[in-house]
Amino acid sequence: MPYSLLAYQAEDAKDVIALFRAAVLAVDEALYPLAQKEAWASRATPEEWADRLNAQYVWLAKTAENLLGFCALNVSGSYIDFLYVHPKAQGQGIGGMMLAHMLDEAARIGADEVRARASLASFPLFLRYGFSDDGADVRERNGLLLPFHYVSKALKPTK
Template sequence: MYSVIPYRAAYAQSVSQLFHDAIHAIDEAQYSLADKSAWSAKPRSAYHWHRRMIRSKAWLVIDTRSMHDGLPVCSGFINIEMGFHSRGYIDSLYVHPEYQGKGVAKILYQALELWSREQGYKELSVDASRLSKPLFLSYGFNVNHRSYQEKLGQVIMGYLMSKSLG
């Protein structure tokens, strides 16, 4: 059924499309069409996503029951930054709309937290969207403060959250 695998270059285009599809599936009561279009106007190149993913530690959840372009379907992805200043920052957590509510985000988060603990990370942080805030609260994160990102002239509100691993 579902398997967690490390990110692979062969999935770069799938990750790009998944990100775009997940953004545009968000209910407009959460984020307006203008917000979503600024967040992801169109899928970015596979090259963009490949570079982003290899500069971090990233995992995919694949659905081994379904194939696309000769690969099991990527149903979600997560990545964490490892740089000195951004160490432990969760850069992305996205689940394809068809797989939302099926435990994919939990599988991804558990893989990330286990790896982070094994690496000796003391804290995790994330800029969570309105949509993902309850998910991160359920994993023991606390809200530090609201956060704002400007994308293509749209100000998109979220929450800077953190969790101690100590």
């Protein structure tokens, strides 16, 4: 399936939020039970995300017709905020392609390290791309605790 990586535009917000919710709700229930996934997905509101998306480098993996995934890197290049792939597009290398793109951009910006909070679902991908496991933790969402891992990777800036 041919796709392109394009810069996020404000008019993409509704599709990005819909993809986020679909991706979260499709996570294997062995990793996060339905109640945890619903709490996680509930944080995606247009009001909460508008400023957050507009204040970062955000890229969309798209075909001519469909949004397949999105990712976001903070402006200093040191933190990956989002990395999500639509459930129907998972397993096709899109997440890895977006992660590699963000690592290249972070190095270009001059970051010497990139960090992220990886969900239990994305944690193996980060490890495959050379990230270190900096420890497990939990976040509270709607009274539920969602486990994740802190991950980091040293970079060689290309600036």
